[in-house]
Amino acid sequence: MSAVRGARERARIEVTAAIKDEARKQLAAEGAAKLSLRAVARELGMVSSALYRYFPSRDDLLTALIVDAYDAVGEAAERAAAGEPGAGAGEPGAGARATGARATGLTRWVAVACAVRDWALAHPHEYALIYGSPVPGYSAPQDTVGPAARVGMVLIAIVEEAGRDEGLALMPLPDELRPEAERLAADVAPGLAPAVAAPLVAAWAQLFGLISFEVFGQFNRVVEAREVFFRRAVTELARTVGLLGRPG
Amino acid sequence: MSAVRGARERARIEVTAAIKDEARKQLAAEGAAKLSLRAVARELGMVSSALYRYFPSRDDLLTALIVDAYDAVGEAAERAAAGEPGAGAGEPGAGARATGARATGLTRWVAVACAVRDWALAHPHEYALIYGSPVPGYSAPQDTVGPAARVGMVLIAIVEEAGRDEGLALMPLPDELRPEAERLAADVAPGLAPAVAAPLVAAWAQLFGLISFEVFGQFNRVVEAREVFFRRAVTELARTVGLLGRPG
DNA sequence: GTCTATAACGAGATAGAC
DNA sequence: GTCTATCTCGTTATAGAC
Secondary structure, three states, rough: OOOHHHHHHHHHHHHHHHHHHHHHHHHHHHOOOOOHHHHHHHOOOOOOOHHHHHHHHHHHHHHHHHHHHHHHHHHHHHHOOOOOOOOOOOOOOOOOHHHHOOHHHHHHHHHHHHHHHHHHOHHHHHHHHHOOOOOOOOOOHHHHHHHOHHHHHHHHHHHHHHHOOOOOOOOOOOHHHHHHHHHHHHHOOOOHHHHHHHHHHHHHHHHHHHHHHHHHOOOOOOOHHHHHHHHHHHHHHHHHHHOOOOOO | HHHHHHHHHHHHHHHHHHHHHHHHHHHHHHHHHOHHHHHHHHHHOOOHHHHOOOOOOOOHHEEEEHHHHHHHHHHHHHHOOOOOOOOOOOOOOOOHHHOOOOHHHHHHHHHHHHHHHHHHHHHHHHHHHOOOOOOOOOOOOOHHHHHHHHHHHHHHHHHHHHHHHHHOOOOOOHHHHHHHHHHHHHOOOOOOOOHHHHHHHHHHHHHHHHHHHOOOOOOOOOOOOHHHHHHHHHHHHHOOOOOOOOOO
């Protein structure tokens, strides 16, 4: 009985994964707006109504893809922040680990930025799904806000820790921004100094501006040495959130 | 005879404009991926084959919409840089004109950023068309690169002029970025110092990162006081391209 | 209970004959 | 330009296999 349920659940998980994989293929080929349950079913050799056992509607399938994408980029960011390898040139502590020293806030910041960029370049269509134009007629449910926040949380944690361990070199918070900064800090990261909340959100948006321009082709015929350019830009970005120092 | 041709040409211009207007409506309703010549024709009371006398293909209609959008945001940026009103809170020289003084580089920079943001918020679907996810199956022809460059050219001109009139306070150009910066400066703005080219392109991308996050909904439940936050962020951004000073 | 298949609905796109 | 026959789509109801 429990073995049967185990087998059923395993089968269910496998079919669910197959549906999402096929849907991701269509995402790449036709775009999110044209994602079609029938086409997915056809390609899988199923009948369209069978898909409704796994996803109650087309929008629910889209939501699952969006959550998966946010989770994938969030996990890449978390691994990079923790100093795990895999991102290649981006991981922090490549030199510091040898000497036993902890990676600095700046190094971790750049590592996370590079990890997010690497993921985006490797999965441009999933990146477009979450950071590109909204899908017409689709409105994201509450389920997406947690996964969507993961990358931002990683950046917050880096700056928070660096503030404790190394101190931050911040611009003074302008008066006109004080109420917003205090609300933001309280809302999103209790314990974060209001003076760092506003620059941090700005740097977060600006980081994805750099990545979006590269992934969406705005850098064609403009920027050629993209990785070195990106590393330089996000290092300067780190300075605006108070993370000082020059890269090694 | 020439009067007849004049009337014909006037009619052609009017119909072309009507087609593009209807196409823009569909852009808003269904997204660029589902833009269909047939639906546009139906809505205009024409037959689909008649549209082909105005646009040889769906992609040509898309290209026209893209060029129009780049031109519209480019013109908004150029007007703001020239100190023309219309953007509301953003125009430079509001105080300086009264005293007869020229707007500073920083003031003009912020004015351009605000004008681009205002345009984007007023035309979110056209903004998505040019700065959002690429349209699947569509590849932009050469005709779009000129209009696409207009906003960037405005930013370059502001920094160039400020460099002549006020001087710039720049970070030193790192060696690893020197070849790219020199190529970029030579390619895109002869006469621009290589040390400013790289930060300028980065600031350009980051500016659109701020706007995209706002237009695409990433700031929902995160940033509430969006205009004051935006003005602050782009002012700080101006500092990274050597435009110094605090806003008035 | 869990799944798949058949059939159907209303709406819309599409291709081709006329 | 028009009309029609044939596709697609999301979604539901229903019946039967395991």
